[in-house]
Amino acid sequence: MSKNAYLYAVGRVKALETKLLSKSTFERMLEAPTAQDALKVLGETDYGISFGDAESVYDFEKIIYSNLKKTYKVVDESTKNPLFTRMSTLKYDFHNLKVLIKGEYLGDDYQGITMDLGNVSIEKIARAVRDMDYKDLPVVLKQAAEEAVVDFELQKDPQRIDIILDKHLFKAIYQMALETGHAFALEIAQTEIDLININIFVRCRRMGRDVRFLETALLDNGILEKSLFIESYNEPLSAFTEKLFMGRYGEIAAEGIQSLEDTNSTTILERMMDDFLLNKSKKGKYATSGVEPIIGYIKAKENEGKIIRTIMVGKINNVPADKIRERLRDVYV
Amino acid sequence: MEISLGQFFAVFGAAIAVLMPGIGSAIGVGLAGESASGVVTEDPNKFGQTLLLQALPGTQGIYGLLTGFVIMQRIGLIGGQLLEISTYQGLLLFSAALPIAFVGLLSAIAQGKTAAAGIGIVAKRPEELAKGITFAAMVETYAVLALLASILMIFGIQI
Amino acid sequence: MEIRVSPTRMELTKLKKRVAIATRGHKLLKDKQDELIKKFVDLVRRNKELREQVEKELTSALQDFVMARALMPEEILEESLMYPIASVDLEVGRKNIMSVIVPTIESNDQTEGDKNIYSYGFANTSGQLDDAITTLSGVLSKMLELSEVEKTCQLMAVEIEKTRRRVNALEHIMIPQMTEAIKYITMKLEENERSNITRLMKIKDMVMVEGRV
Numbered sequence: 214m215s216k217n218a219y220l221y222a223v224g225r226v227k228a229l230e231t232k233l234l235s236k237s238t239f240e241r242m243l244e245a246p247t248a249q250d251a252l253k254v255l256g257e258t259d260y261g262i263s264f265g266d267a268e269s270v271y272d273f274e275k276i277i278y279s280n281l282k283k284t285y286k287v288v289d290e291s292t293k294n295p296l297f298t299r300m301s302t303l304k305y306d307f308h309n310l311k312v313l314i315k316g317e318y319l320g321d322d323y324q325g326i327t328m329d330l331g332n333v334s335i336e337k338i339a340r341a342v343r344d345m346d347y348k349d350l351p352v353v354l355k356q357a358a359e360e361a362v363v364d365f366e367l368q369k370d371p372q373r374i375d376i377i378l379d380k381h382l383f384k385a386i387y388q389m390a391l392e393t394g395h396a397f398a399l400e401i402a403q404t405e406i407d408l409i410n411i412n413i414f415v416r417c418r419r420m421g422r423d424v425r426f427l428e429t430a431l432l433d434n435g436i437l438e439k440s441l442f443i444e445s446y447n448e449p450l451s452a453f454t455e456k457l458f459m460g461r462y463g464e465i466a467a468e469g470i471q472s473l474e475d476t477n478s479t480t481i482l483e484r485m486m487d488d489f490l491l492n493k494s495k496k497g498k499y500a501t502s503g504v505e506p507i508i509g510y511i512k513a514k515e516n517e518g519k520i521i522r523t524i525m526v527g528k529i530n531n532v533p534a535d536k537i538r539e540r541l542r543d544v545y546v
Numbered sequence: 547m548e549i550s551l552g553q554f555f556a557v558f559g560a561a562i563a564v565l566m567p568g569i570g571s572a573i574g575v576g577l578a579g580e581s582a583s584g585v586v587t588e589d590p591n592k593f594g595q596t597l598l599l600q601a602l603p604g605t606q607g608i609y610g611l612l613t614g615f616v617i618m619q620r621i622g623l624i625g626g627q628l629l630e631i632s633t634y635q636g637l638l639l640f641s642a643a644l645p646i647a648f649v650g651l652l653s654a655i656a657q658g659k660t661a662a663a664g665i666g667i668v669a670k671r672p673e674e675l676a677k678g679i680t681f682a683a684m685v686e687t688y689a690v691l692a693l694l695a696s697i698l699m700i701f702g703i704q705i
Numbered sequence: 706m707e708i709r710v711s712p713t714r715m716e717l718t719k720l721k722k723r724v725a726i727a728t729r730g731h732k733l734l735k736d737k738q739d740e741l742i743k744k745f746v747d748l749v750r751r752n753k754e755l756r757e758q759v760e761k762e763l764t765s766a767l768q769d770f771v772m773a774r775a776l777m778p779e780e781i782l783e784e785s786l787m788y789p790i791a792s793v794d795l796e797v798g799r800k801n802i803m804s805v806i807v808p809t810i811e812s813n814d815q816t817e818g819d820k821n822i823y824s825y826g827f828a829n830t831s832g833q834l835d836d837a838i839t840t841l842s843g844v845l846s847k848m849l850e851l852s853e854v855e856k857t858c859q860l861m862a863v864e865i866e867k868t869r870r871r872v873n874a875l876e877h878i879m880i881p882q883m884t885e886a887i888k889y890i891t892m893k894l895e896e897n898e899r900s901n902i903t904r905l906m907k908i909k910d911m912v913m914v915e916g917r918v
Contacts, residue, residue: 308829318788323787326780370790372826382828416835478836479835527775
């Protein structure tokens with residue numbers, strides 16, 4: 214597809230980038246004495262119009278979602294290509310599917326924790342799960358649901374529901390990235406897969422799971438080979454770090470995994486992984502045409518939501534500012 | 547009236563001198579325009595600034611038209627009295643039209659992209675409009691040089 | 706203290722017997738109390754230790770939860786935990802410590818061997834959640850022990866209090882009272898004796914005077 218296919222969308226996104234929250238806004242939220250004050254700072258920004266009837270500090274999730282929804286809508290409208298947002302919103306459909314399948318087996322109503330950001334209506338998924346008839350769902354959801362349900366009947370392990378659905382989700386994201394025909398979309402999708410795989414690798418080790426479990430949990434289609442993880446699993450962590458060292462994830466290996474070994478906490482590693490992906494997306498900030506600015510903007514918005522959430526949860530629970538700051542992701546602008 | 551091959555080439559030259567930069571400018575202005583509408587959708591106050599940038603790739607079309615006119619005037623097409631032109635003279639005029647035709651086409655598209663990028667600058671920093679224009683105007687240089695070459699050649703040809 | 710006993714020999718013998726029993730009972734109770742206190746102190750120490758550990762671990766687990774929550778949308782966090790994977794069987798029994806019936810709690814962890822305690826996938830969840838779950842699962846057995854020890858402490862405290870009251874009652878009221886009563890009876894009896902002797906002597910004198918006359 215031509216580089217100039219989305220100039221209108223790029224123009225819009227460029228104008229919208231000016232409204233992304235800057236570091237200083239987040240710093241002001243952090244320094245606010247109470248959660249209420251932090252929310253007030255947020256209200257003065259572009260998020261103000263998403264406040265609606267939100268009053269309490271606990272409504273911040275609603276505000277984030279309403280703003281994200283707007284972002285997805287703008288991108289959809291201006292690109293006339295649903296693939297871009299679909300790559301991001303599919304995860305909400307999969308989340309709803311997870312909730313509803315687990316809820317079905319628990320025999321209780323869990324609609325309260327579904328997310329209204331996906332493309333498929335929650336009622337539709339709920340009906341399909343209840344009737345065990347998934348033919349009305351989009352094909353990726355259908356395949357995923359069928360596999361997860363069959364597996365659960367055999368294994369009775371709820372963790373496997375999540376793992377199977379996650380695998381289907383990222384396979385679908387990879388396929389969509391291929392379908393857009395843009396190398397950048399593919400790079401972002403594959404980077405995300407790699408980062409999640411690294412995360413799976415270190416967390417499986419901490420949980421003391423065996424290599425067979427790792428093999429089932431790892432996502433497909435990453436740039437890093439699955440065999441790299443599997444072969445390093447029973448070696449010391451430093452062997453794995455060395456293997457990553459020369460590649461594109463060298464920085465993460467050097468600092469992130471090192472900090473995991475030093476502090477036995479994944480905090481720094483996870484922050485670095487999110488920042489890594491954001492940095493890759495930042496290409497969109499400098500590109501003036503093509504899909505980079507569009508994908509970059511979506512990632513920037515999602516990242517912004519994460520930062521707001523971290524600050525607000527921290528503020529509500531009176532976590533010291535330094536401890537919140539340690540977990541804050543980088544910003545796009 | 548008998549029409550010679552020379553006359554045909556001369557008119558063909560005038561035609562591509564107008565045609566190709568015209569197409570280029572249309573594409574260029576279109577690209578910049580798309581980008582500009584994107585910005586204006588979010589921020590209608592930027593209409594004036596983005597319009598300025600959008601107009602820049604339009605100049606190649608004007609240069610092409612100018613070259614076309616000069617050729618037409620030289621061969622007497624405008625006066626209504628088509629001069630006698632030999633095949634070689636016709637081919638010479640045709641060749642003279644080539645620089646502006648090709649440079650006009652490609653530079654207009656390139657300028658359109660630069661202008662679209664410049665609109666990106668305006669979207670974020672309206673005060674830096676001049677820089678955006680400068681970047682786009684740099685592309686203009688080569689269209690001007692091609693125009694100059696074409697015009698000089700056309701006037702240099704003995705008819 | 707008023708003592709209302711009839712100052713008779715029979716009463717005296719009865720009282721003396723009761724004092725002997727009370728003294729023996731007092732000694733026994735005293736021993737029981739000492740033993741209970743010794744056990745109680747041990748338990749309280751263990752209780753304090755456990756409570757501190759549990760509180761520390763719970764605080765850290767809650768902090769991990771808050772941090773995990775800060776990194777994950779509420780819905781995803783809840784989805785991750787909605788289907789618990791681990792189950793624990795509890796068996797509650799009873800045990801006799803120095804005639805105090807205390808509960809015992811046996812936990813039967815179903816999640817042994819390769820069974821895992823994490824009920825969620827990795828893609829959208831944070832490692833901090835793993836930390837919280839790990840800490841919580843470790844703290845469960847300690848919490849069970851703590852509840853056992855704490856209840857035992859409470860029951861023993863009641864028993865100690867009861868025993869102490871009995872010991873005190875014996876030591877400070879019953880025994881002194883009875884001793885007092887014994888003293889009173891003895892005195893009374895002696896007095897009677899003396900007045901008897903005096904009376905006899907008087908009669909003897911009178912008889913002697915009479916006889917002489």
